[in-house]
Amino acid sequence: MFLYGEPVTSTLTPPRSAPAPGTVAPPRRTRVLALPEARWALAATAAFLLALPLQLAGQPAWLWGPLYALAYVTGGWEPGREGLKALAGRTLDVDLLMVVAALGAAAIGQVMDGALLIVIFATSGALEALATARTADSVRGLLDLAPATARRLAPDGTEEEVLVEELAVGDIVLVRPGERVGADGRVLDGVSEVDQASITGEPLPVAKEAGDEVFAGTVNGTGALRVRVERDASDSVIARIVRMVEEASGTKAPTQLFIEKVEQRYSLGMVAATLAVFLVPLAVGDDLKGALLRAMTFMIVASPCAVVLATMPPLLSAIANAGRHGVLVKSAVVMERLGQVDAVALDKTGTLTEGVPRVTDVRPLPGSGLGERELTRLAAAAEHPSEHPLARAVVAAARERGLALPPAEDFGSTPGVGVVATVEGRRVQVGAPARLLGGADDAGAARAAVLAAETEERGRTAVLVLVDGVPVGVLGLADRLRPDAAATVASLTALAGAAPLLLTGDNPRAAAHLAAEAGIEDVRAGLLPQHKVLAVRELEAAGRKVLVVGDGVNDAPALAAAHAGVAMGRAGSDLALETADAVVVRDELATVPAVVALSRRARRLVAQNLVIAGVFIVGLVAWDLAGTLPLPLGVAGHEGSTVIVGLNGLRLLRERAWRRALTEGA
Numbered sequence: 038m039f040l041y042g043e044p045v046t047s048t049l050t051p052p053r054s055a056p057a058p059g060t061v062a063p064p065r066r067t068r069v070l071a072l073p074e075a076r077w078a079l080a081a082t083a084a085f086l087l088a089l090p091l092q093l094a095g096q097p098a099w100l101w102g103p104l105y106a107l108a109y110v111t112g113g114w115e116p117g118r119e120g121l122k123a124l125a126g127r128t129l130d131v132d133l134l135m136v137v138a139a140l141g142a143a144a145i146g147q148v149m150d151g152a153l154l155i156v157i158f159a160t161s162g163a164l165e166a167l168a169t170a171r172t173a174d175s176v177r178g179l180l181d182l183a184p185a186t187a188r189r190l191a192p193d194g195t196e197e198e199v200l201v202e203e204l205a206v207g208d209i210v211l212v213r214p215g216e217r218v219g220a221d222g223r224v225l226d227g228v229s230e231v232d233q234a235s236i237t238g239e240p241l242p243v244a245k246e247a248g249d250e251v252f253a254g255t256v257n258g259t260g261a262l263r264v265r266v267e268r269d270a271s272d273s274v275i276a277r278i279v280r281m282v283e284e285a286s287g288t289k290a291p292t293q294l295f296i297e298k299v300e301q302r303y304s305l306g307m308v309a310a311t312l313a314v315f316l317v318p319l320a321v322g323d324d325l326k327g328a329l330l331r332a333m334t335f336m337i338v339a340s341p342c343a344v345v346l347a348t349m350p351p352l353l354s355a356i357a358n359a360g361r362h363g364v365l366v367k368s369a370v371v372m373e374r375l376g377q378v379d380a381v382a383l384d385k386t387g388t389l390t391e392g393v394p395r396v397t398d399v400r401p402l403p404g405s406g407l408g409e410r411e412l413t414r415l416a417a418a419a420e421h422p423s424e425h426p427l428a429r430a431v432v433a434a435a436r437e438r439g440l441a442l443p444p445a446e447d448f449g450s451t452p453g454v455g456v457v458a459t460v461e462g463r464r465v466q467v468g469a470p471a472r473l474l475g476g477a478d479d480a481g482a483a484r485a486a487v488l489a490a491e492t493e494e495r496g497r498t499a500v501l502v503l504v505d506g507v508p509v510g511v512l513g514l515a516d517r518l519r520p521d522a523a524a525t526v527a528s529l530t531a532l533a534g535a536a537p538l539l540l541t542g543d544n545p546r547a548a549a550h551l552a553a554e555a556g557i558e559d560v561r562a563g564l565l566p567q568h569k570v571l572a573v574r575e576l577e578a579a580g581r582k583v584l585v586v587g588d589g590v591n592d593a594p595a596l597a598a599a600h601a602g603v604a605m606g607r608a609g610s611d612l613a614l615e616t617a618d619a620v621v622v623r624d625e626l627a628t629v630p631a632v633v634a635l636s637r638r639a640r641r642l643v644a645q646n647l648v649i650a651g652v653f654i655v656g657l658v659a660w661d662l663a664g665t666l667p668l669p670l671g672v673a674g675h676e677g678s679t680v681i682v683g684l685n686g687l688r689l690l691r692e693r694a695w696r697r698a699l700t701e702g703a
Contacts, residue, residue, distance in 0.1 A: 074115065078156075078163035081112030085156045092149060108152045109143070112159035183254040183275050187219030188212075190263065201253070201270045212262045218251045221268040229260025242426075244469070259450075274565065311336050314662070331661065338657035338666070338674065347646030350686025355639040358695050363623035364632045365606070371618040373643075374601040376636030377582045381529045382573060382595065384587035385541035385548060388605050389526075389555055389626070390516040392588075394426055396434035398492055398513030402484055405509040412510040414440045416502045419458040419465040422448045427500060428456070430514055431467070455500075463504050470501040470511070481508050496550025515547070518554050521627040526556045528630035532637075532701075533584075540569045542591060569595040586629055588613055603629055627699075634701035639689055646682040653678035 088104035113136045120133025143151045187204060188196045188211040196211060201219045209225065212218050230242035233255040242258055245251060251264055253273040270276065315332035352369035359366050366372050386392050399409040417435035420428035421442055435442060445458035455468015466473055470489035474482050485508035489499040497513035530536045538559035539552045548562035561572055573595050576583045585599035593616040596602030604617035605624050614620055621628055657674045660666045
């Protein structure tokens with residue numbers, strides 16, 4: 038439920054001025070060229086692109102040869118060094134094999150092929166380094182939501198500026214209007230509103246008074262608060278979110294470890310098999326040239342190029358197609374995971390809803406003499422000077438109805454209560470029913486209280502309007518469901534085989550009402566970030582592969598913990614966008630089931646390609662070992678299989694593939 042009060046500034050972007058008590062430092066973001074991997078990859082690419090046209094134009098080798106050599110050195114230096122380190126540790130690294138393969142290609146005259154291999158590998162490493170750095174930036178940015186310093190109050194009432202790390206449980210801090218709260222704690226005195234969207238996902242500021250809990254990094258409104266610290270900085274909700282993101286991201290490591298083990302065994306097997314193919318014929322009297330030619334042919338036909346292309350083109354084509362339609366999928370691994378999900382968890386505010394409150398009910402009190410239009414006009418006129426989100430919603434409702442707003446005079450506001458203004462000579466008050474009615478026990482107040490309660494029972498935020506101290510009506514406001522939300526829920530239910538569940542920090546009544554509109558039965562409301570993670574892990578413990586769709590900082594731990602996470606891009610927080618595996622750039626919710634369906638089709642094509650690649654590799658290797666496979670025929674067979682699986686995967690680039698995915702996801 039939204040609570041009424043004075044406007045506050047809500048932003049996840051820290052102020053650009055020098056940090057002061059209650060403020061945060063400017064965000065830090067790693068630049069691409071600050072990474073050594075990116076600089077080496079750029080140099081290798083530039084050298085390759087300069088050499089290639091010279092070679093193709095038939096220029097002498099002394100012109101393009103040094104440029105290719107530069108590409109080898111700049112692009113292969115770092116992976117070669119890492120490969121040698123791994124070799125010193127008695128492991129055979131794929132980096133070293135890549136460099137050896139490139140040098141081998143150059144040794145037999147295929148200089149351009151080896152240089153291209155170096156460039157591709159170096160670029161891949163640079164992209165991986167950039168992704169890692171940007172994720173680290175986003176986690177640091179989350180920590181920066183909590184201010185660096187706070188105002189601690191001494192027993193004699195004097196203020197002392199201290200680092201938040203120096204605050205101890207029991208300390209009293211002063212949080213002035215517009216500042217960020219420095220520590221998790223409880224309000225001792227003062228009344229204000231706090232924007233805690235970064236923690237709970239609630240779309241509007243929440244009224245706070247003595248006894249209420251506040252969180253580090255949330256933004257105070259116009260009132261001053263005295264807060265008793267209840268948690269150390271290292272144990273704040275913000276700090277715990279950071280730890281959960283890091284820990285949940287680490288849970289993906291076993292898959293990576295499995296891939297590394299496969300690569301290690303394959304690399305060792307390839308080296309051993311090639312040596313055997315070369316040495317065994319020599320041992321039985323074959324000539325050196327024949328043995329070397331057979332070994333080279335074996336290396337070519339046993340190369341996993343077709344297997345690699347069997348996997349990547351379908352997934353990369355699906356990524357490109359999804360990107361054209363507003364869904365950014367961050368890697369081929371993510372695209373594959375999206376097709377594996379069999380359970381879905383959705384955030385509410387900003388995901389299923391638009392994240393902006395709107396007037397849904399205009400209910401004049403019987404006997405007030407006002408109709409819906411007049412009630413809206415008076416309320417909007419009084420609200421017009423305010424910048425509070427609820428005030429903007431009321432003014433927007435009046436404009437949608439074509440109402441002309443008279444000027445408001447003697448405007449005033451009280452945090453947690455509402456606004457008051459003189460409109461056409463009448464004193465108009467708009468605000469929270471419980472605060473405006475107070476202890477009034479007359480019949481009009483009783484009717485207004487009942488009407489407000491009925492509005493709130495329907496999942497709305499009730500706003501009471503008084504004219505000259507007399508209740509005249511109630512406005513109901515709610516965050517509006519996205520137009521495609523119900524259809525998306527139905528599509529995800531069909532794809533996953535089970536209905537999605539709703540995970541939200543909002544209150545149970547508002548959550549239940551909206552879930553009913555969207556067709557969701559399993560609703561878990563009032564959740565902090567760690568509770569969302571627990572819900573995801575509960576599903577995973579039951580053997581489910583969970584897709585989480587969210588948009589806020591409070592969703593980031595669940596996005597990281599899930600098998601796959603999708604963030605809404607238009608209003609999504611930086612951390613959610615960095616943590617999520619995919620981003621819906623245009624905020625079109627219907628694209629979520631479409632990209633899941635596209636991923637499943639890509640996985641089917643991967644299976645087809647693996648069969649094709651396997652048949653070619655086994656057949657050509659058997660031919661080479663059992664008979665005499667001519668090198669040109671081996672190259673043709675190997676490259677032919679590569680072309681076939683590549684073209685098969687590229688089918689997903691077509692517009693028809695996306696339309697089919699939309700149909701399957703509908």
